[in-house]
Amino acid sequence: MAENDSEWVVESIVGYLGSPEWVIPVTDFMENKCTVFDDEDENKLSYTEIHHQYKKLVEKLLENYMQEVGINEQQFLDACTSPFAKSQTLQSVFQPILATDDFQMFRSLMVQKNMELQLQALRVIKERNGALPECLTDGVDVMTELQQQEMKILQEVLKQSKEEYDKEISMRLLLEEDTGSTSKGDKPMAKNGDSQNPASPPGQQSTIAKVNSKPVIKEERKTAATGGGDQRDCGRNSVESGVLPAVRAPVKYGEPSHSSSPQNKEQRSSSSHTAAETWLEEAHKEAGFSKPYTELTVSQQEQLQQRAAYLRQQRDKLQALKKEQQKTKQTVPSDEAPASPTPAPVTPPEAVGQSQRNGVCTTPPPQYSDHSSKQKEISPEEKKKLQKRKHLADKLKEEVIKK
Amino acid sequence: MGEAQKGLLSVIEKLKGSTEQEVRIVLLGLDNAGKTTLLKSLASEDVNTITPTQGFNIKSVASHGMKLNVWDIGGQRKIRPFWKKYLENTDLLIYVIDSADKKRFEETGLELSELIDEENLKGVPVLIFANKQDLATASPASEIAEGLNLHTYRDREWQIQACSAVSGEGVQDGMNWICNNIVNKKK
Numbered sequence: 001m002a003e004n005d006s007e008w009v010v011e012s013i014v015g016y017l018g019s020p021e022w023v024i025p026v027t028d029f030m031e032n033k034c035t036v037f038d039d040e041d042e043n044k045l046s047y048t049e050i051h052h053q054y055k056k057l058v059e060k061l062l063e064n065y066m067q068e069v070g071i072n073e074q075q076f077l078d079a080c081t082s083p084f085a086k087s088q089t090l091q092s093v094f095q096p097i098l099a100t101d102d103f104q105m106f107r108s109l110m111v112q113k114n115m116e117l118q119l120q121a122l123r124v125i126k127e128r129n130g131a132l133p134e135c136l137t138d139g140v141d142v143m144t145e146l147q148q149q150e151m152k153i154l155q156e157v158l159k160q161s162k163e164e165y166d167k168e169i170s171m172r173l174l175l176e177e178d179t180g181s182t183s184k185g186d187k188p189m190a191k192n193g194d195s196q197n198p199a200s201p202p203g204q205q206s207t208i209a210k211v212n213s214k215p216v217i218k219e220e221r222k223t224a225a226t227g228g229g230d231q232r233d234c235g236r237n238s239v240e241s242g243v244l245p246a247v248r249a250p251v252k253y254g255e256p257s258h259s260s261s262p263q264n265k266e267q268r269s270s271s272s273h274t275a276a277e278t279w280l281e282e283a284h285k286e287a288g289f290s291k292p293y294t295e296l297t298v299s300q301q302e303q304l305q306q307r308a309a310y311l312r313q314q315r316d317k318l319q320a321l322k323k324e325q326q327k328t329k330q331t332v333p334s335d336e337a338p339a340s341p342t343p344a345p346v347t348p349p350e351a352v353g354q355s356q357r358n359g360v361c362t363t364p365p366p367q368y369s370d371h372s373s374k375q376k377e378i379s380p381e382e383k384k385k386l387q388k389r390k391h392l393a394d395k396l397k398e399e400v401i402k403k
Numbered sequence: 404m405g406e407a408q409k410g411l412l413s414v415i416e417k418l419k420g421s422t423e424q425e426v427r428i429v430l431l432g433l434d435n436a437g438k439t440t441l442l443k444s445l446a447s448e449d450v451n452t453i454t455p456t457q458g459f460n461i462k463s464v465a466s467h468g469m470k471l472n473v474w475d476i477g478g479q480r481k482i483r484p485f486w487k488k489y490l491e492n493t494d495l496l497i498y499v500i501d502s503a504d505k506k507r508f509e510e511t512g513l514e515l516s517e518l519i520d521e522e523n524l525k526g527v528p529v530l531i532f533a534n535k536q537d538l539a540t541a542s543p544a545s546e547i548a549e550g551l552n553l554h555t556y557r558d559r560e561w562q563i564q565a566c567s568a569v570s571g572e573g574v575q576d577g578m579n580w581i582c583n584n585i586v587n588k589k590k
């Protein structure tokens with residue numbers, strides 16, 4: 001009789017550990033706090049505080065649960081120590097509870113979560129842009145051969161880790177279906193990323209972004225200077241309304257002369273609005289909800305918003321590098337042209353325009369070589385960036401090899 | 404409320420249900436005393452690439468059929484206020500002293516006496532490692548024991564052990580004392 005009793009309790013506990021009342025707050029907590037957890041041997045002092053908060057959260061949740069179901073601690077303990085609960089599948093379900101008492105286990109859960117989210121963020125950016133983020137692929141012209149090799153390795157590693165990650169997720173999906181807990185549907189993401197920007201194919205986008213449609217515009221400028229200016233704006237907007245909201249921000253603040261055109265303003269605000277929506281949608285698909293955003297419960301919406309904020313944060317980090325690069329590019333006179341409404345005085349002589357046009361077709365445009373000489377001046381900064389990338393590559397490599 | 408929480412914690416503790424006896428040991432001392440080196444030496448790891456600890460390290464060492472979870476927390480002055488966050492449920496304190504750093508004997512004595520007064524360490528046995536005995540300028544353990552007034556400790560077991568974390572000399576003797584002491588206490 002007593003055994004039957006504990007069996008019922010175990011099932012109820014397992015059910016609770018798979019229910020949104022448990023999963024949402026615990027997952028939220030982990031996703032919000034995992035960013036400081038890295039793979040270093042040494043622990044940061046802040047881990048202890050986070051572990052303490054986690055303990056409090058789990059205690060509160062379990063207390064509420066026991067009160068609701070009407071079991072006491074002894075029954076809870078009996079159930080958890082019963083042979084039924086000791087089975088392998090159930091042990092993994094109990095892991096988040098055990099992590100309250102086991103700092104090492106907690107730490108490894110958090111490190112794993114952090115790694116997952118990092119790869120996820122990279123993947124989201126890759127899928128949205130149709131390629132690796134430009135902060136990882138752009139600026140090849142300013143790199144030495146050695147650095148280019150490093151980039152190749154990094155790309156390889158990213159590809160590999162993505163595959164491994166996909167495998168792991170599908171495995172986990174299967175496993176989680178067994179245990180009845182909610183899962184993160186990552187599969188819809190793949191379709192999502194492609195279908196979301198039918199208007200501006202990623203490849204085209206990046207070409208526009210890189211070349212800035214300058215050579216073409218310059219030709220037109222010969223005939224009608226203002227017309228050329230308009231087209232430039234359109235070109236920029238098409239880039240902006242794409243999937244690079246973080247890049248849009250500096251354009252907005254850095255070039256106030258642009259906002260004199262009301263049409264631009266309108267387009268910008270609407271594009272930023274759609275970007276926010278897409279982010280939410282993204283997060284929402286990722287969380288595995290099939291209902292539209294507006295039909296979700298408040299807590300679910302909240303979760304999605306937090307998730308979106310997190311992904312945005314991750315993306316911003318990656319794109320911060322790109323921003324820096326763009327800023328340095330803007331200091332080059334020839335690149336300033338699209339930023340100013342009256343670019344005529346800055347336009348270089350005919351001969352330069354010619355050489356630029358030639359340059360675009362085959363190799364990176366000459367302003368990049370200008371740029372590379374500039375880059376040498378700020379090499380310490382550049383070095384730092386590259387070191388960061390190298391570090392990231394090493395981390396990912398390590399992770400992949402470990403698995 | 405507080406009682407309920409305590410109960411729940413013990414529930415979770417029992418959940419682990421490991422057959423092995425687990426011992427929580429906290430490893431403290433001033434910066435540059437050799438805590439991390441000692442920890443790595445205990446875990447039979449390389450001791451040549453150690454940098455000042457900014458946070459904390461944990462190693463689990465199996466010894467005498469017990470699992471010793473050793474927490475090594477950075478000893479820099481700015482980290483010391485965090486020590487007390489790690490003292491709860493501690494079974495044993497290891498305090499490490501740089502025996503060659505005579506200028507800081509007073510400082511290290513003050514820190515130790517503050518620890519001894521901590522509520523969470525009440526009655527907790529303490530092992531003092533008089534480290535860096537491989538250096539010619541190191542003071543002998545007996546001298547340090549006298550300087551620390553160890554003989555006045557009446558409320559707990561204590562032991563001072565001369566050692567060199569770099570060479571490993573004396574470290575095992577200290578661990579033997581720990582294991583004997585814990586076994587006696589827990590029985």
